[in-house]
Amino acid sequence: MxxxxxxxxxxxxxxxxxxxxxxxxxxxxxxxxxxxxxxxxxxxxxxxxxxxxxxxxxxxxxxxxxxxxxxxxxxxxxxxxxxxxxxxxxxxxxxxxxxxxxxxxxxxxxxxxxxxxxxxxxxxxxxxxxxxxxxxxxxxxxxxxxxxxxxxxxxxxxxxMLAERDSLSGSMTRRAFVAEMDKRIALHIRHQRPAALVLLDIDHFKQINDSHGHPVGDRVIEAVARCCATLSRPSDSVGRIGGEEFALLLPETGEADALAAAERFRLAIADLVIPHDPPLRVTASFGVAAIGGGRMTSKDWLSAADAALYDAKRGGRNRAVLAPLTETCMA
Structure with a gap:
């Protein structure tokens, strides 16, 4: 030594x-x-x-x-x-x-x-x-x-530390991202600091893989991850928590600002031109959930954002939906 x-x-x-x-x-x-x-x-x-x-x-x-x-x-x-x-x-x-x-x-x-x-x-x-x-x-x-x-x-x-980065996207792994959520929850409990979670899912991703092959699908994952990293603030965390699903943790951010941030990410992803012959365009759907009383575990917080993401998918995709804080959540 x-x-x-x-x-x-x-x-x-x-x-x-x-x-x-x-x-x-x-x-x-x-x-x-x-x-x-x-x-x-x-x-x-x-x-x-x-x-x-x-x-x-x-x-x-x-x-x-x-x-x-x-x-x-x-x-x-x-x-x-x-x-x-x-x-x-x-x-x-x-x-x-x-x-x-x-x-x-x-x-x-x-x-x-x-x-x-x-x-x-x-x-x-x-x-x-x-x-x-x-x-x-x-x-x-x-x-x-x-x-x-x-x-x-x-x-x-x-x-x-090595295991905290997804090898394809460079984003945090699900495990590392959830650990970051746990730290943010602890900070909220101690000091009541706001935070918001944004989930995004690339629309029709299976169709991309089926039509163009997995290497092209990987290229889409890399492009979306790069876009998210570029638009994120230094204090934000970006994680890949599923195959084509990403998560953004936005500290010191309330509901309205988180929804506005999700819109910025949505528009930026829709503007991406991914190299292929012909070039590919993709969209993503977003679910947004601010931290609150009913979301004081990473599981519950993820569930709230996931429900909003499901509503965005069901509502036509390529949109952002907010999971409103209920009276119970705000208590």
């Missing part, structure tokens, strides 16, 4: 943000690692901890009911400042931690072993740790296990 870059906090935060992993739901690949450490070490708590600007956020944690802590309390914040593992055998006897609220209060941490999660370019973005509520030494083989598992956690983060 290359030596850590320890004196570039902006670079470290940029490296963390590239993974786009903060505030995402739990995932088995990470939970299996913390479960294994807890079992092998015989400790009550294990975590994959990521250190953000002002907080410690847990991608996976076993044995503690928390999703984050202030960075000032984080043992892992000390671990990322080192090239080697951080071992604390008795936190009460260590002046760095003796008055830490996590030591003097719940969960009463007494011992800690943490290995930095180091990116391929050398930034420690968090740590993989084992935590006990009693003073103890950690056996050399335990430390070797942590040191062996930490790069595996980083590899999972790398694979996760």
């Amino acid at each position: 290359m030596h850590a870059i320890l004196n570039d906090e902006p670079g470290r935060i940029a490296a963390l943000r590239r993974y786009d992993i903060l505030d995402t739901p739990s995932e088995d690949a990470f939970d299996k690692v913390t479960h294994l450490i807890r079992a092998l070490f015989g400790v009550p708590i294990s975590a994959v901890s990521l250190i953000d600007t002002g907080r410690q956020w847990f991608k996976s944690i076993e044995g503690l009911d928390a999703s984050e802590t202030p960075r000032s309390m984080a043992f892992c914040d000390h671990a990322i400042r080192r090239d080697e593992p951080l071992i604390i055998t008795d936190a009460l006897g260590d002046p760095r931690f003796s008055d830490n609220p996590l030591v003097t209060g719940e969960p009463h941490i007494r011992s800690y072993a943490g290995v930095p999660l180091r990116t391929p370019d050398g930034y420690n973005i968090g740590s993989l740790c084992a935590i006990d509520t009693r003073a103890r030494d950690f056996a050399p083989e335990h430390l070797e296990t942590l040191k062996a598992l930490a790069p595996i956690v980083v590899e999972q983060m790398e694979l996760r």
Whole structure:
């Protein structure tokens, strides 16, 4: 493993943000690692901890009911400042931690072993740790296990990032897009920030494939994806969530603006000239749904937009339909 870059906090935060992993739901690949450490070490708590600007956020944690802590309390914040593992055998006897609220209060941490999660370019973005509520030494083989598992956690983060892009369109995969929706829902719950979801489906796409072949169909997918990416704002997310179905996540956008954005996308797609002999023209149908009380899971939010998309298809295609927020949704 290359030596850590320890004196570039902006670079470290940029490296963390590239993974786009903060505030995402739990995932088995990470939970299996913390479960294994807890079992092998015989400790009550294990975590994959990521250190953000002002907080410690847990991608996976076993044995503690928390999703984050202030960075000032984080043992892992000390671990990322080192090239080697951080071992604390008795936190009460260590002046760095003796008055830490996590030591003097719940969960009463007494011992800690943490290995930095180091990116391929050398930034420690968090740590993989084992935590006990009693003073103890950690056996050399335990430390070797942590040191062996930490790069595996980083590899999972790398694979996760690669798997977030659809190979044909370059758009986010369905899984990655839904994770982005989940983050937007969490933000709405905490701060009541508006957002809107737009689904679009290329009209008569099966007919294109049947008449011209799948390579031409792929060319249509690529053209529509490129159009969506070009028209999107930097804060928007574009995902390919089905064969010929795309989704747009528009943060800080209410119903009226989302419907207007869908119209812009609709007109731009209708204006596309796709290279073929003769050149192809396509249209798309759109369903729009703003976030609201009855749409506080990704499944419900997608269902609302999908129902509006179905209405657009049934109403003649090449149109955008809004799923209005009901009284229940607005409550």
